[in-house]
Amino acid sequence: MRKGLTVGSLIPGKSRTVASELPSHHDKTAPVAKTNDNPRMVRLKQRNQEHSIPFVPGATLLDAALQQKEALDYKCKQGHCGKCTVQVISGISLLGSPTEQERTKLGSKIAMGYRLACQTTFATPYNDKR
Numbered sequence: 001m002r003k004g005l006t007v008g009s010l011i012p013g014k015s016r017t018v019a020s021e022l023p024s025h026h027d028k029t030a031p032v033a034k035t036n037d038n039p040r041m042v043r044l045k046q047r048n049q050e051h052s053i054p055f056v057p058g059a060t061l062l063d064a065a066l067q068q069k070e071a072l073d074y075k076c077k078q079g080h081c082g083k084c085t086v087q088v089i090s091g092i093s094l095l096g097s098p099t100e101q102e103r104t105k106l107g108s109k110i111a112m113g114y115r116l117a118c119q120t121t122f123a124t125p126y127n128d129k130r
């Protein structure tokens with residue numbers, strides 16, 4: 001019987017670890033990386049759930065999340081209800097400046113990284129005049 005290749009099996013002196021013993025990306029028990037390895041992602045939290053949203057120039061955070069099947073809560077999509085409030089963990093530099101609706105609804109919480117996902121857009125050279 002022929003043995004299959006394993007991680008490290010081709011490197012002299014490395015231990016033989018079977019690939020099936022390594023944590024899978026689909027393994028819910030595998031530890032989650034806490035660093036933002038992808039500079040084109042925004043990591044955020046909503047009601048104790050973390051989400052990673054890829055950079056989509058000009059799109060709102062909410063629309064980009066929904067395109068990725070990330071289950072963010074929302075209701076009005078107009079900046080009134082606050083149901084889409086998220087806290088940005090990393091990647092805030094990818095986002096445009098807070099809108100008037102965000103300033104009105106969130107006030108000082110903006111300084112702590114809170115944003116309205118339905119109003120926050122990814123920065124483009126044209127929409128961010130910081």
Ligand code: FES
Pocket residue numbers: 074075076077078079080081082083084085116117118119
């Ligand atoms: S969905 Fe209502 S404020 Fe964003």
